[in-house]
Amino acid sequence: MRAFTIILAFVSAALANPLLFADSQQTPLGNQQTTYPGFDVDLNERRLIQLEGQQPVWLTELDKINLKAQGVGFFDITDTPSLGLANSLRSDLKPQFPTPNASDLVIPVIKTLSSDGPIQNLKDFTSFRTRYYRSDTGRQSQQWLLSKISEITSLHAPKSLQKQISINEFSHPWGQNSIIVRINGSSATDDSIVIVGAHQDSTNMWPFLPAPGADDDGSGTVTILESYRALIAANYRPTKSVEFHWYSAEEGGLLGSAAVAQAYEARSANVYAMSQFDMTAWVKKGTREEAGVITDYVDLSLTEFHKQLIDEYLDIPWVETKCGYGCSDHASWNKAKYPSVFTIESAFENHSPNIHSTKDTYDYSDEFSFSHMLEFSKLAVAFVIELAGWSKE
Numbered sequence: 001m002r003a004f005t006i007i008l009a010f011v012s013a014a015l016a017n018p019l020l021f022a023d024s025q026q027t028p029l030g031n032q033q034t035t036y037p038g039f040d041v042d043l044n045e046r047r048l049i050q051l052e053g054q055q056p057v058w059l060t061e062l063d064k065i066n067l068k069a070q071g072v073g074f075f076d077i078t079d080t081p082s083l084g085l086a087n088s089l090r091s092d093l094k095p096q097f098p099t100p101n102a103s104d105l106v107i108p109v110i111k112t113l114s115s116d117g118p119i120q121n122l123k124d125f126t127s128f129r130t131r132y133y134r135s136d137t138g139r140q141s142q143q144w145l146l147s148k149i150s151e152i153t154s155l156h157a158p159k160s161l162q163k164q165i166s167i168n169e170f171s172h173p174w175g176q177n178s179i180i181v182r183i184n185g186s187s188a189t190d191d192s193i194v195i196v197g198a199h200q201d202s203t204n205m206w207p208f209l210p211a212p213g214a215d216d217d218g219s220g221t222v223t224i225l226e227s228y229r230a231l232i233a234a235n236y237r238p239t240k241s242v243e244f245h246w247y248s249a250e251e252g253g254l255l256g257s258a259a260v261a262q263a264y265e266a267r268s269a270n271v272y273a274m275s276q277f278d279m280t281a282w283v284k285k286g287t288r289e290e291a292g293v294i295t296d297y298v299d300l301s302l303t304e305f306h307k308q309l310i311d312e313y314l315d316i317p318w319v320e321t322k323c324g325y326g327c328s329d330h331a332s333w334n335k336a337k338y339p340s341v342f343t344i345e346s347a348f349e350n351h352s353p354n355i356h357s358t359k360d361t362y363d364y365s366d367e368f369s370f371s372h373m374l375e376f377s378k379l380a381v382a383f384v385i386e387l388a389g390w391s392k393e
């Protein structure tokens with residue numbers, strides 16, 4: 001109850017303090033503007049918000065924006081109020097994960113990873129004014145990503161593998177859809193799914209301002225796209241099914257991933273493991289280059305496995321770190337009782353200071369590193385092959 005009061009105090013303080021948006025020219029209060037060209041946002045819309053350890057509360061869209069600006073993590077559960085309830089028994093499954101043993105298969109694929117694609121793709125992806133999920137350019141950036149995935153698939157996957165791949169939009173009511181790419185597993189008996197994810201949307205702290213979102217999460221988006229490219233170019237044939245997800249509306253309170261996870265739960269999908277990539281490029285000056293392994297709101301045994309992958313396949317060490325409640329899309333899968341992990345560019349306190357601002361570009365600072373990003377592409381390749389297997393006919 002005490003924490004609850006504090007949160008409400010937070011909301012009121014944020015609402016009373018338009019200075020929060022000092023760099024924006026337009027403050028949410030003291031400004032009667034209610035519509036913004038190119039955006040479909042109603043700042044007064046009521047949304048059901050889940051804060052850590054609290055009963056859900058009805059807040060406005062503007063309250064959400066202010067909460068986010070205060071660094072408070074939350075789920076917007078308006079459309080997914082019962083995520084995880086039907087799966088409640090899955091928590092007892094205590095899944096086991098193997099010790100990495102497929103280096104003969106993983107290393108040759110890792111060797112084919114390159115920064116060429118990520119550099120060009122990030123340049124294109126950050127050229128949209130914003131990828132905000134309720135904006136016209138957010139819809140356009142999603143269409144661009146969809147066509148880039150199709151192009152990569154037809155360029156790099158052998159024809160017979162293409163027949164096992166499906167590329168789909170997962171529709172959302174707000175315009176920018178999530179994207180799901182699936183490589184069907186060869187097993188007739190094992191219906192489990194290994195998922196690698198990133199979020200495609202970006203936001204400025206005041207959402208109507210430009211948001212290049214190079215690190216958050218353009219980096220994760222192109223990181224896993226490069227892993228996908230390398231896997232299909234190697235004619236990868238998984239035993240379990242493998243999916244790559246690019247979520248919409250992470251910045252709106254994990255809306256896209258929660259909708260996807262809810263659909264998987266509703267059809268009793270057998271998700272074996274999910275790995276989220278959100279911010280993979282920043283190496284803070286004066287710090288050791290490392291991979292931040294998140295230890296809160298994740299599956300701990302999958303996280304142990306993940307550390308072994310880093311030891312085995314990456315040129316950088318891991319460091320344990322925490323990011324708090326509802327901090328990225330792995331949390332939706334965790335809430336749905338599916339094992340998920342999250343790896344980030346650094347110890348949490350060393351992540352890019354430029355996110356959610358116009359400064360989140362790839363060429364603003366030499367702390368933005370494509371070679372660091374490539375380490376995470378290795379991790380996604382290893383995660384997929386080690387967990388989904390490789391059936392060689």
Ligand SMILES: *[C@@H]1O[C@H](CO)[C@@H](O)[C@H](O)[C@H]1NC(C)=O
Binds near residue numbers: 098099
């Ligand atoms: C790795 O171990 C698993 C069992 O944990 C086994 O099913 C798989 O075939 C092994 N893979 C390789 C490449 O040896």
Ligand SMILES: *[C@@H]1O[C@H](CO)[C@@H](O)[C@H](O)[C@H]1NC(C)=O
Binds near residue numbers: 164165
């Ligand atoms: C993949 O498998 C699913 C389920 O068995 C099937 O419905 C779908 O058509 C398959 N997709 C492709 C591209 O083969």
Ligand SMILES: [Zn+2]
Binds near residue numbers: 199217278279328
């Ligand atoms: Zn993010």
